[in-house]
Amino acid sequence: MSGCDCTPTVTDLKPYEEAVELLLAHAKPLTDTEDLALHDALGRVLAVPVKSGINVPGWDNSAMDGYAVRVADIPREGTTLKISQRIPAGVAPTSLEPGTAARIFTGAPMPEGADAVVMQELTCQQDGEVIINTLPQPGAHIRRTGEDIRQDEEIIRPGVHLLPQHLGLAASVGVGRLTVFHRPRVAVLASGDELQMPGEPLKPGMIYNSNIFTVAGMLRALGCEVIDLGQVEDTLEATKAALTNAAGQADLVIASGGVSVGEEDHVKPAVEALGELNMWKVAIRPGKPVAFGHIGDTPFIGTPGNPVSLFVTFLLFARPFIRKLAGLTEVMPVTVQASADFEWNRPDKRREFHRARMEKADDGSDIVRVFPSRSSAVLSSTTWANGLVVLPENQTIQPGDRVQFMPFCELLS
Structure with a gap:
């Protein structure tokens, strides 16, 4: 009796670092700019350096x-x-x-x-x-005169995400307008005939579409202009038409669902028919079937349909891609070290980014707790957590071991 096992092995999957490197190599920073008054520039990315025309202080x-x-x-x-x-x-x-x-x-x-x-x-x-x-x-x-800032000194460099203190610094030297990059325009769509919009009675066999709100919210948190194209019918032709429409009006297209290998997963073949797929399947958990490619010249990121997988893959891949697209110079998330307050005796062959909470122990040190379920369908875990803990592949963890933690406050900005 013969059989066929088409499940990819770990060696067929792209390692996390290589996947991020591939995406960033394809991220072309936007070049269009606009001039904004200081009051309107908060959260934007500076395109032209700010130089001081005066000394600060201007006198002793x-x-x-x-x-x-x-x-x-x-x-x-x-x-x-x-x-x-x-x-x-x-x-x-x-x-x-x-x-x-x-x-x-x-x-x-x-x-x-x-x-x-x-x-x-x-x-x-x-x-x-x-x-x-x-x-x-x-x-x-x-x-002393010029002790803080010297005349003609560059005080804010291009590629900076403008915070309130940057606006105050610009104002302190008399600069009233800043040249910033345009916001990235990101078209989002969701695949799945089983999806129903919230606010309506749930029909048999249907689920509410949470993914579109999760993705759109994360995009807005990153300062993007969101083009919400809604839900796509589960057919190849409808998917191709939706992706073509999205690519024609956006700097990036993001689709949730339809990137796996099921008979109803039409996003992957649609992208391949309209352009090219540069990456599919990464050695991470959750979120193995994350895809990257192009629809014509427009970059495309496809996330799994499971809500936690979507959430995690967006933070790991879409976020750094969008930050580079937006003109930011620092695109990768910052991780911090803390002590594990859990035992991890079920290591995966893939690197795991598990939902976790960083808290203070009784002695004031930072400790990390993990959500008890590994399921990628438990969306409530993302509100319980305040970050992701990095669990290296094939490695057990004991309480007290040092682990890498990625705070949501860093990832969602």
Whole structure:
């Protein structure tokens, strides 16, 4: 009796690092740009460097509330000086008269002739005079011109994901508009006649379409413009038509489901008919049947239909691809080390990215717990978890072993 086993072995699957490298090699950063006001630039990717047209600070100024003095006028502790002027921030001072002190406030310009600031806590003021109770050092509590930023200095480099502090920095040098890359336009569609949109009574044999909301949400979290093309009928012709429509209006097409080997899985043959499939099946768990290719010139990523597999493969593959597409210079997620608070005696031949929680132990150290089920259909595990723990292939783990953890707060940005 003969048989046929068409199940691919691990050696037929592409290793995780090679798969990511292949995707990134095909990711062509977008070049179209637009100019935005600072208020509108949050979360965008900078395309043109920001240079300062001024020094910051623009003049020597006081770092403290206190008194601007000449050090030479204070030979000993307890010296008394006349207060000759008052300098709040925003006021241009006159030169400091010899043998006097100027009342000065934080950020106010230093008067010409002063070479130190004495903190007000180290003084006593009475009848228009101030007693200096300490011997100041030259330069004490003075912020020098250009100490923070020099004129013509590049202060924000291209490829940076603009955070609130970047906008504040640009504003601090008088820059009111920034040139940013266009948002990546990503078309998303879901395959499966069994899918039904939420908000309606569930029909027999149907399931609610959660994948489209998961993918669209993750894309928006990455700053993408989402083109939601909805659900595709489970036929090859309908799938080809939907993919052609998607590729014509997007920088990237993402489809969930239909990339496995079942008779109702039409996405893979449709992509092969319309363009090329550069990758199919990766040595990871969950999410082995993740696909990458092109529909014409438009890149395509196909994820498994199981909701957890979709979630994980998007974070591992679509995220770095999209970040490079968007013009970001740092595309790979940051991992952190922590101690395992679990026993893992069932290692897989594939690398596993398991849903996990990083928590604080009683001693304050970081520990990682894992979700009890390995099922790729348990979507609730993705809300229980706050990251993914990396479980190397063919390796057992004991409590206390060091493991690599990928936080969702990093992966979903």
